[in-house]
Amino acid sequence: MNTMSTNIQSGIDYASISRKNRSWDIIFASLGIVVLFIAISTLLALFLDLAIRGAPQWTNPDFYTSFPSRKPLEAGILSAWVGTIMVMLVTAIVAVPLGVAAGLYMEEYADKNWFTDVIEINVSNLAGVPSIVYGLLALGLFVQTFGMGETVLVAGLVLALMILPIVIVSTRESIRAIPIELREAAYGLGANQWQTMAMYMLPAAKPGIITGAIVGLSRAIGETAPIITIGALSYIAFLPPSPIGGDFPFISFEWLNSGFTVMPIQMFGWVSRPQADFQITAAAAGAVLIVMTLAMNGLAIYIRYRARKS
Amino acid sequence: MSTDQTSTIQISQSAHQGGQAGKPSETREHWYLEPDGALRARVSNLKFWYADGTQAIDDVSMPLVDKKVTALIGPSGCGKSTFLRCFNRMHDLYQGVKYSGSINLLPEDENLIDLDANIVRMRVGMVFQKPNPFPKSIYENVIAGLKIRGIRKREVLDEIVETSLRQAALWDEVKDRLHQPALSMSGGQQQRLCIARALAVKPEILLLDEPTSALDPIATAKVEDLINELSGNVTVLIVTHNMQQAARISNYTAYMYLGKLIEYNDTNDLFQRPKCQRTEDYITGRFG
Structure with missing residues (x-):
């Protein structure tokens, strides 16, 4: 397996380079998901809070016609x-x-x-x-x-x-x-x-x-x-x-x-x-x-x- | 540079009359054939500068034979595309460019450089390196030039669409889907559509800027057949980086190098008995 992923001529271990690159991908992707989650959940929490507190009103059709x-x-x-x-x-x-x-x-x-x-x-x-x-x-x-x-x-x-x-x-x-x-x-x-x-x-x-x-x-x-x-x-x-x-x-x-x-x-x-x-x-x-x-x-x-x- | 123009013409004429074929002279810098047929245009001492001051065309003079195919060859950056784009004043779309000299249309003897650029482009059609159909239907693409000229009669348009697409050898492939988007076609079909679009308005001169460089060999062969068909009906000026292509499809060939015209000759003569050392170096692959 090791011989397969190592370049015969240069002796560079491609598998370890590929592994290192992949770990950066994982770190960056997880960071991105965390940031995205914070942003979306803030907006969602705000909206849900308004919607729940205002529910008696906005569910009432008269609210839109009065x-x-x-x-x-x-x-x-x-x-x-x-x-x-x-x-x-x-x-x-x-x-x-x-x-x-x-x-x-x-x-x-x-x-x-x-x-x-x-x-x-x-x-x-x-x-x-x-x-x-x-x-x-x-x-x-x-x-x-x-x-x-x-x-x-x-x-x-x-x-x-x-x-x-x-x-x-x-x-x-x-x-x-x-x-x-x-x-x-x-x-x-x-x-x-x-x-x-x-x-x-x-x-x-x-x-x-x-x-x-x-x-x-x-x-x-x-x-x-x-x-x-x-x-x-x-x-x-x-x-x-x-x-x-x-x-x-x-x-x-x-x-x-x-x-x-x-x-x-x-x-x-x-x-x-x-x-x-x-x-x-x-x-x-x-x-x-x-x-x-x-x-x-x-x-x-x-x-x-x-x-x-x- | 411009002062020896007349002398080089004289050399070329004497060379032509004398029929000196064979070994190119080491000292001959330029050689211009004076062709026999009627001319559609004559370029005299054309110079062109880009906005940054680079001179891309340096004192080019050459004839353009009526209803024949003329090829422009030369290494990358030699100014052949720039030269081609002078013919429909495409450079005028960008600020700060400068021309000097003339491209006289014959027989009316009007300098194309002095005419209104918009009118020039109505008379001189162009096909680009990369197929560039409009994001509309095939039919709409062919009639685009006609609509620009205010032609809107349905029967006229229908007829021109069919004749142009037949001329571009595309009719049989697309006659059942004229109203489908042009961008759904293959690259080779798109390029032939662009040729049909240019032909639909019956251009006096058709400019082709490396029309097959983005195409596969089969599509290239189709476009080359089409250009061969056009010879005899339309005056064509084509830029190509492919010398075999120039040899296959053109009647006359001009070899350009560093913005200068080195040799203008009958295509067979240029490739078989080049008159200038630099032409020979290029076509034999020793250079470029």
């Missing part, structure tokens, strides 16, 4: 989840086209010089600006200077500003990851720059762009600080006007200028109440918010998986 109330166990999250969806809608509509266009421009159209370098560094830095600063910006600019008030539109805009760098960076990275052969194939056929972008580059970058956008949106969905800063209320006992229906042309933009609340604000409001029962309601809202975030991340993973398969 407005907040002074009585803890009658309070619901209707205005909060509707508000969250509306704000996310504004955020997505503003941030995704702007971010994709900016990323595409910076990656494909802009000349590479010191000016674009400065812009590039700034975009990366914007991703690290604390969200409360975005809130202050929105308070000063949208709410006070433009007098837009504490509305769905303002909340959507500030969250859009906040996730714009994420969308830009992920767009650039997914465009950069496209093999050079695809680009040269398109240009080589006589496509101009716009045709190359619209017909070949953007479709190839789409899974990456969508993933980046969803990751950005799932960060925005749980964001509290900028929304509090612009002055959102936690007690909203009405829904913003419906965007569809009513009179001709059956589409209304009134909802953009409506007051609102979102899930994290609603939860924050309940947590700061003295009554013990409000903690149950807050825990239930927290569990629902985590599920919403996980669902969005799950969607991103699914899109990436489908793109990889095809």
